[in-house]
Amino acid sequence: MSVRNRIKMFIRKKNLNPMNNRKKVGIILFATSIGLFFLFAFRLSYIIGTGKVAGISLKEKTEELYNGSTVIKAKRGSILDRNGQVIAEDATSYSLYAVLSEDFLGQDKKKLYAQKKDFDAIATVLANNTDLSKEDALKYLNSGTNEDGTTKFQVEFGTSGKNLTLEKKQNIEAALEEQGIEGIYFEDHPDRIYPNGVFASHLIGYTDLANKDDESVGLTGMMGIESAYNDVLSGTDGKIDYQKDVNGNPVPGTVVEESQVQDGQDIVTTLDIRLQTRLESLLDPFVEKFEPKELTAVLMEAKTGDIVAMSQRPSFEPETKEGLELWRNLLVEDKYEPGSTIKIITSAAAIQEGVFNPTETFAYPYGGVVLDDTPGNETVVNDWDKGEKGTLNFRQAISWSSNVGMLELERRMGGAKWQEYLKKFGFGESTNSGLEAESPGHLPTDNTVDQAMSAFGQAVSVTNFQMMQAFSAFANDGTMLKPQYIKEIVNPQTGEKEVTQREEVGTPVSAQAVNDVRTYMIDTVEDPTYGIAYDVYTVPGYRVAAKTGTAQITDEDTGVYLTGPTDYLYSVVEMVPAENPEYILYITAKRPNTDYNKTSLAEIANPLMKLAMEIKSTDVDTQAADTTVAEGTE
Structure with a gap:
């Protein structure tokens, strides 16, 4: 090898x-x-x-496992009338559902689901305590099978099974418990109740869930006071921290309150529930009878500017949103040509300028006053009676509502000076009401025709609040007051109050001027010859100062005045008592049907003013009695 x-x-x-x-x-x-x-x-x-694994903090994971926290929802503040009666407050509503899964068992295999043998009894209970019919309830109960033949875990009962009150929930639970029936359960939701129904709805507003997919976010205001004062009403949620055991339950003695809940503040309005309820009850039959496209009414305390009743039509039910077809608050958002109610302002300005002599007559030209004779643009102004009444003096021009008389006063003042008075009376700018989308209105253009027509309430656009503010000068010796709808804001936890003070916003004319005009306004209802609303507006035991108005309305598409028989904005301003007003009432009705006549608005005004003066008299007597008792005690 x-x-x-x-x-x-x-x-x-x-x-x-x-x-x-x-x-x-x-x-x-x-x-x-x-x-x-x-x-x-x-x-x-x-x-x-x-302290991290794969970018995840072990400390945070440990805290998440053993530390728990609970958000304590703040209670939304209530909205009240001036006497503390509830207009809006927080509540909880419930929606019901039925568990059908046979796997839903309790201890000792107790059946906690709805069994088919109980469906008829369940449907009967639901029909007796909700808006569901027995047939519909059975349909929902029998709809619990999926397409593949398996049983749904649960079924709900549509809109009729939602927004249930606590009372209805308890009644259903009691009826089912009495029969030993299981399977019906409830889910609670944050809710807001408005116990008075349609009640100054566009002023008060309504709430809705800020996030439909997350009810924990809570309610937010969507209109009116609910929206404009949402931050005040909402409050601040609190939070409680605690340690959890292995089952996720709080360990006794480990609860630590991290931040206190701060409930929302209550808003006390200037509304009087007695007057507001009466107003709402008067508006509905008026709408049914005369079918106006729009209707507004405001009742204000003359000496404070506090609005004690206000509403509009169309309106809506804030809990159900039924009738919510008009999203605008007509009283602040809509601008319109006011018509003849502005004539008291024209007259007061003319008195202030020294060009108004109540007994002086003025001429009525044949065919009316020509403001512009330009071919294709002719503007001729007539009185509503085409001058048939004959010669009038300037005092009668107010009570008989003469356009020609106002044109003469505007000519004597001069267009520029008259425009100054419009601004002094607050037109052309917002009243700063605090409500959303308030319009500033629109002053006349520099066109001489527009300036002249504004003297009798055309070619100038105003808001309802602006008119109320201007009218207030006639009850306060020439001093205008800002319309108020908030009396005070109250912190329910501390009792602290933020009180709204009477706010003076200008003195456009003297006491002499407005007091003279108010005297001439009495003729409107008391002068049988020259009173355009003679014996129409009455309040037992009191004299009434009033001025009516009939304003043309422009077509929104063409800008041309409508020509139908009732294509007008009809209005009245009324002050009672005439000598020293306690209340100012202003009503407008837009484009009613042909059944409308000069007495129609009195169907609202007379009973409302009668109640207002009765309440005022009763309150005065009560205060006097309280003072007497107090003095006696001392």
Whole structure:
């Protein structure tokens, strides 16, 4: 055998030696163990040093596992009338559902699902306590099968099974418990109740869930006071932290309150629930009888500017949203040409300028007053009776509502001076009511025709609040008051109050001017010859100062005045008592049907003013009695 072959055989024998193989495996295992040890040590050091695994904080995970927290929802503040009666307040509503899954079992395998044998009894209970019919309830109960034939875990009962009160929930639970029936459950939802129904709805507003997919976010205001004062009403949620056991339950003695809940503040309005309810009850039959496209009414305390009743039609039910077809608050958002009610302002300005003599007569030109005879753009102004009444003096021009008389006063003042008075009376700018989307209205253009027509309430656009503000000057010796609808804001936790003060916003004319005009307004209802509303507006035991208005309305598409028999904005402003007004009432009705006549608005005004004065008299007597008792006690 050659040397080469012997060497190969030696090497082969050596490699086949088991001892050598075990040594190699041992070396590899030892090296691997050392490597893993150092890798583990490095990884452990990294985790200890950073406190993170795969970018996730171990501390946060531990806190999440053993530390719990609960958000304590703040109670939304209530909205109240001036005497503390609730207009809007927080509540909880419930929606019901039926669990149908046979896997839904309790202890000792108790069946907690709705069984088919109980469906008829369940449907009867639901029909007796909700708006569901028995047939509909059975349909929902029998709709619990999926397309693949499996049973749904649960079924709901549509809109009629939602927004249930606590009383209805308890009645259903009691009826089912009495029969030993399981399977009907309830889910609670944050809710807002408005116990008076349609009640100054566009002023008060309504609420809705800010996030439909997350009820924990809570309610937010969507209109009116609910929206404009949402931050005040909402409050601030609180939070409670605690440690959890392995089952997720709070460990006794570990609860720590991190932040206190701060309930929303209550808003006390200036509304009087007695007058507001009466107003709402008067508007509905008026709408049914005369079918106006729009209707507004505002009753204000003359000496404070506090609005004690206000509403509009169309209106809506804030809980159900039924009737919510008009989203605008007509009293602040809509601008319109006011018509003849502005004539008392024209007359007061003319008196202030020294160009108004109540006994002086003025001429009525044949065919009316020509303001512009440009071919194709002729503008001729007539009185509503085409001058048939004959010669009038300026006092009669107010009570008989003469356009020609107002044009003469505007001419004597001068267009520029008259525009100054419009601004002094607050037109052309917002009243800063605090309500959303308030319009500033629109002053007449520099066109001489527009300026002249604005003297009798055309070619100038105003808001309802602006008119109320201007009218307030006639009850306060020439001083205008801002219309107010908030009396005070109250912190229910501390009792602290933020009281709204009477706010004077200007003195456009003297006391003599407004008092003279108010005297002439009495003629409107008391003068049998020159009173355009003679014996129409009455309040037993009191004299009434009033001014009516009939304004043309422009077509929104063409800008041309409508020509139908009742295509007008009819209005009245009324002050009672005439000598020293306690209340100012202003009503407008837009485009009623042809049954409308000059006495129609009195169907609202007379009973409302009668109640207002009765309440005022009763309140005065009560205050006097309280004062007498107090003095006697001293």
